[in-house]
Amino acid sequence: MTYQGVLTKMETEFASPIQYYLVFENDFINMNQLLDKTIGLQFVKYQCLNCSLNKPIYRQGVCKSCFFDVPQAADWVMRPELSTAHLDKEDRDLEYEKKVQLQPHIVYLANSSNVKVGVTRKSQVPTRWIDQGAHEAIEIVEVPNRYLAGITEVALKDHVSDKTNWRTMLKNEIKDENLVEWREKLKNFIPNEALDYFIESNSETNLEFPVLKYPEKPKSLNLKKEKQYTGKLVGVKGQYLIFDDNTVFNVRANEGLVVQIAVGA
Template sequence: MTYQGVLTKMETEFSSPIQYYLVFESDFINMNQLLGKTISMEFVKYQCLNCGLDKPIFRQGYDKQCFYDVAQAGDWIMRPELSTAHLGQEDRDLEYEKRVQLQPHIVYLANSSNVKVGVTRKTQVPTRWIDQGAHEALEIVEVPNRYLAGVTEVALKSFVADKTNWRKMLKNDIEDENLVEWRDKLIDYVPDEAKAYIIESNSETHIDFPVMQYPEKPKSLNIKKELNYTGKLVGIKGQYLIFEDQTVFNVRSNEGLVVRINVN
């Protein structure tokens, strides 16, 4: 069976294990059903997620011009502490920024390759943790806007990581951590303006990924360079497809690429 479409990050369903869906314009694939099967992938062209044109993708699924124009790629996306909608100040599109920034946000601890601190909209729990390949996570602060979440993350990342080691995560080279104990150690460092929003009592969320075999030495597939790839799918974790020959493919980092997928 053959599918073709522009890549966007896989949709997920929180179950045990996580269910993954690759969604195209007029079709979708339940990727869990492809575990153990041979998949061929071919790069077809680019398709910017904003303008739809066949122009080289720069970042986050957008061509260079769109990346610097669209509200969805503002600096506050990656750096929440730069959010200004709560002040009524526009970055690129104030109405969009109000919709996204002025809603409840969670500051959390997650363990994917190590314990890290992160920020997400409340509506994106537990999706954000799944996308990062975290096997356990815990909400520690719930604030009313993105700015407060951002300044809290900045304060806490002086004491805990804010990045995931993707190779370690994919190798499953991880240890279980007591995130409640981590929270108790960190809450003294929450900024004064966010202290009222500390979540005093909750429990870890545990996440089970559909992986038959973890790679010992994961090697990343550059489908734009290779143009074609064929391999047996043996796992899915975070936004990565894991193949038997230890090749891994990050779907999210290849957003905006049109691919043709054949399932043997």
């Protein structure tokens, strides 16, 4: 069976284990069903997720010219504290920015390689945690806009990490943490503007990933350079495909690549 389409981040379904779907324009693949099967990946061309042209992808699935133009790639996306829609101030597209920024946001703690703080729209819980490969997570603050979430994250970054070590996450070298205790410990560092939105009482969410075998020394596949790769799929975690020879492929980091996927026995 052969499929072809432009890569976008895998869609997920919160289940035990997490269900993963690679979605193309006219087809989709349930990646869980491909575990223990041989998969061939072949680079075909580029397709910018904004203009659809065959131009090298710069970042976030779009070509260089689109990256510096579209609102989806503005600085406030990666740095929520730069959000300005609550001030009625436009960055690139005020209508879009109001739609995204002026909705409930969550500041959370997630444990994927270590305990980290992060921000996501409330509608993206638990999707965001799945994408990061977190085996446990908890909401600590729910605010009405992205700016408040951003300044809260900035304040907490002085006391807890905001990064995930992808190798540690993929090797599953993790330990369980009491995230309720972490939440209480970090409460003292929440900015006054967001303190009223602190979540006093909730519990951890635990996540289980479809992995048969974790890589001992994960090596990242550069499909643009290698052009093609074949291996046996043994797991999916975060947005990574894990193969039995320790090769891992970050689907989200390769958005905008048109690939051909051949599924063997």
